[in-house]
Amino acid sequence: MKSTFKKLLPFAVVGVLSGATTVGVQQYLGSDSNSSDQSYFTKSTNASFVGMNSAAVGDDFVKAAKTTVPAVVTIKNYQSRATSRASEQDLFDFFFGDPFGGRGQQRQRQQQQAPDNMPSGLGSGVIISPDGYIISNNHVVAGANKLEVVLSNKKSYIATLVGTDPNTDISLLKIEEKGLPYLNFANSDNVEVGQWVLAVGNPLGLNSTVTAGIISAKGRGIGILGGQGKATNPIESFIQTDAAINPGNSGGALVNVNGDLIGINSAISSTNGYYQGYGFAVPANLARKIIEDIKKFGIVQRGFLGVTTLDLSNDQMVAAYNKDQKATLKAGSGMFVTGFSENSGAEDGGIKKGDIITKIDTYNITDFADLSAAIGSKRPGDKVQVTYLRNGKENITTVTLKDQKGGTSTRTKADLSVSEKIGAEFDPLNEKFKTDYGLNSGVVAKNVSEGSEMAKIGIVDNYIVIEINGKPVNSQKDVEKILESYKGNVQVKFVDDYGRIYTKGFKMPN
Incomplete structure (x- = not known):
């Protein structure tokens, strides 16, 4: 199965799910x-x-x-x-x-x-x-x-x-x-x-x-x-x-x-x-x-504001947004809120679509890089003061930052899910595909992280994992059931995008 490359859209609404977002x-x-x-x-x-x-x-x-x-x-x-x-x-x-x-x-x-x-x-x-x-x-x-x-x-x-x-x-x-x-x-x-x-x-x-x-x-x-x-x-x-x-x-x-x-x-x-x-x-x-996060927790702790935004300092993005949304938004300074992630701390704090974020604590927010820096140094559970404009009036609210799963506590490696430990998620493989290619089982790898255990053995997005430790897998739950609490060497049988079958392994992270 050939992986496909998603082409760059002529414009983008920058999603600021944390102080950790940009494109390039x-x-x-x-x-x-x-x-x-x-x-x-x-x-x-x-x-x-x-x-x-x-x-x-x-x-x-x-x-x-x-x-x-x-x-x-x-x-x-x-x-x-x-x-x-x-x-x-x-x-x-x-x-x-x-x-x-x-x-x-x-x-x-x-x-x-x-x-x-x-x-x-x-x-x-x-x-x-x-x-x-x-x-x-x-x-x-x-x-x-x-x-x-x-x-x-x-x-x-x-x-x-x-x-x-x-x-x-x-x-x-x-x-x-x-x-x-x-x-x-x-x-x-x-x-x-x-x-x-x-x-x-x-x-x-x-x-x-x-x-x-x-x-x-x-x-x-x-x-x-x-x-x-x-x-x-x-x-x-x-x-x-x-x-x-x-x-x-x-x-x-x-x-x-x-x-x-x-x-x-x-x-x-x-x-x-x-x-x-x-x-x-x-x-x-x-x-x-x-x-400090890596030394203390073994993983980076990242707080998320929980909003998707448009950088008002980017004239081209604003123009593209206006054309797509049939809006009359003016370019300027700040981050225009276009939506929220699930379990959004910002939404819990009273921020609404159409608000313009202008300050985080004492840090002025003029563009995307400012918001990235202001939130990027925070951890889940941290509280920030968000200054925003609504209908031209300045407002201030307190937002509790969350992790990507909606939690407000720091985590260690022991708290990670199976997917986080091995660095990949999995989608079910449809039955027609199994029939066409003669497969009895399989899941499609997605969101494979750089440097992860799955990446190290050569698996990338859209490769098909057939078996783990000799057991067929047909869902994310199957993978989690096999590897949850498992210690030792993991054997993965998978198919690349040319149809070649490999069996490779790694040691399950603690």
Whole structure:
């Protein structure tokens, strides 16, 4: 059964089910397999570069560099199977066109397999505690079956992947060592546009590289995390900088002149895949929240506002909405409420369709990125004050945030459902399909999460799972019954979209 690609609608109503929503695309880009990280890029139509005043370079930069460099590491991602960029490149081209000017087609044809002793990709990371916790990007560690961490002093370790969050592109690793140099998180809410910063990482295979620039903007939503479906509720509110960032910098440090960590370098905007003056970093406050959740709970705790909204700052979206709905909505500032999710905290708090959200607590909401940032750092059960306009009059209400299942309590891995643990949901396979293809059982995989147990054995959306542990499955309940409270190795028999049958396995997560 062939999977189908859903085409981008000419307009979109942005669904803000949490502070974790946006649309866009991710791109894995690098030169050779031993000199590139798994960096994400967007295409920019303006390639201007803001230069740095050399007179500003002084002792402060030297001090910050000396503090930061020892705490920034190289991360080597080893993958045993062939790594192909074809599907990612196709999707990137669909949205933004070929950034290689024709070289992309050549890259798509090159399905290379790195030798076992060579990494498939290189990236950066930042030591955030003396006992070996390291923060990086999710895309730097994605797909790895071994992660090697190399310190600035060339000492090497095999790292454990503690957890990841595709929605913010953050990952947490651990190496077994003590007394390591590390960086402190700064309050990224306090960074100002125009202040000096340093970007430290390992670009293009060049270890311990320091570049300087300024904060160019805050709260940037560039549509980069949700384009391939790996981030189900992406959060984007990047710090933009003109400090040079190139492939290999991903996961590295963005620091202030005191050497405090204000962001994790994640992406660039470029027409050619290399630095053109636009770099983006995950703010430290958001990154710290994600890491704290992973360490304490094993999973990220995400609070949901429970509304679908339209970004009034986007003239094209407003025009498309007016045309589709035969409405006369005016473009401006704020988030226009178009609907609610099930068990919506916002609806419980008295918000109605047609209201315009203008503030969360003391945080002004002018566009989607603002709302993403304001809710993205919250957990289920947190209460927020929502300021909104109704018929031109300002109102304030208190909303209790919920998780996607409507709960208001934090959860641990032990509280996860079977689908959450293995990273997939399942729809029944209709009887006609079973008859046509000679199948006695089967469920269709959907919402397969990146890096999940199901994804690791090669299952993607629309593959058919026939049996689990030798037992036929015909519904979501069948899968849950077989695997609930199960411990040990799981055997999955499935059919890909070419009709080929495989049997593969994984160890059931606790």
